[in-house]
Amino acid sequence: MGLITISPGHYLPGTGASDLIDEVTEARKVVSRVVQLLRVASVGVTHIVDNTSNSTGENLDYLISHHNNSSRKLDVSVHFNSTSGRHDTGIGTEILYLNDKIRTFANKVSKSISNASGLRNRGARKRINLSFLNNTEQPSIIIEVCFVNSTVDVAIYREKFDAICIAIANELIQYVKPGHPLIKEVPHITSQEILDLNEYLDTDEMKSVLDKPILKELFSSTSLVKRLEVILTDIEKVKWIIEKGVSEEAIQNVWLEKLENGSLTTTDLMGLSTLILINGME
Ligand SMILES: [Zn+2]
Structure with missing residues (x-):
């Protein structure tokens, strides 16, 4: 039975933020890896990827309806952040939430990503105007892994990709299965495993x-x-x-x-x- 439903934000590569890295491409990688880690830990997960939409509106409808049609206790969307210009300082990771009941959890996820990687911890941020948070029927968070236009963030993300994914997977597991053993280290996907x-x-x-x-x-x-x-x-x-x-x-x-x-x-x-x-x- 599914406990977590997770999807990368937006629809096709190029439809999200893009600078040093492409938001959609990277969000898909993070979600794929987190899903693999959850499955290795035997935590039921539904992996949703939108390859069919042609607009932001269609994409939000697609993601929200697929999330709401799955069995789960938690809805998670993965994005990458952006501001204007290019920055040579670290900006950091943050978790967006709407329901105050999930604020503590959102803070924990942000802190864990930061601890595991060295990305600056921007913490939980309440957003009242995001369709995904407003319309998914289970408690939901949006993970903004880091900023695509920060050279420091992107370098950390590249180096600490797996540590970040493990931190995310562990926090999600603790939310749906408190006390479940933590994932310490899982080998990278080999081509054989992909097969x-x-x-x-x-x-x-x-x-x-x-x-x-x-x-x-x-x-x-x-x-x-x-x-x-x-x-x-x-x-x-x-x-x-x-x-x-x-x-x-x-x-x-x-x-x-x-x-x-x-x-x-x-x-x-x-x-x-x-x-x-x-x-x-x-
Ligand atoms: Zn986004």
Whole structure:
């Protein structure tokens, strides 16, 4: 049963803050790693990634409805922050919240991230005008990991990525399962572990690989759409296609990561299949 539902903010890379790093790309990495840590700790988690929206409004509707349709005790959204200009000083990490009942927890998360990484602790900040906080039905927080336009923050984030993810995962676990053993150290995801997708891909993520409306637009034959639907809902088959392409060097390894973090789209998979097939001819 799910205890935590977590999603990276915004929809496609480039749709959030961007300077030294891209907010959406990094938020997806943090969420993927936190989800992996939670699963290793056997804490039920639902991982939501929005690859379908075309606007901020659609994105908020998507995230809020997917959060509210999942079983959980806590809603978490991961973002990166920005101010104007470029800064060579550290700005720091902060947690946004609305409900006063979750203020203490928000402060703890901020402090833990700061302690684990050295990012300045900006603490819990109450925000009354954020749609995610106003409309998710369980207690919710928005983690603003650090500032994309601070050279100091970004350097710390890069160096301490895993420590930050572990700190976040531990605080989330303590909120939903007080007293649960803390995660000390978990090896990085290896490419083999990425291949072992069944461990941490859940139904929600598979829905983002299988985009039925797009299939219907792309193909003129209903029977072709039906046959592809069968293939694209079979995680073993999707995994096999990507693994085959990577091992034959027809496509890059990054596509495996995209599959793992839920950002591989149906159309990507169609294009990749073409490249793999052509590679086999040459
Ligand atoms: Zn954001």
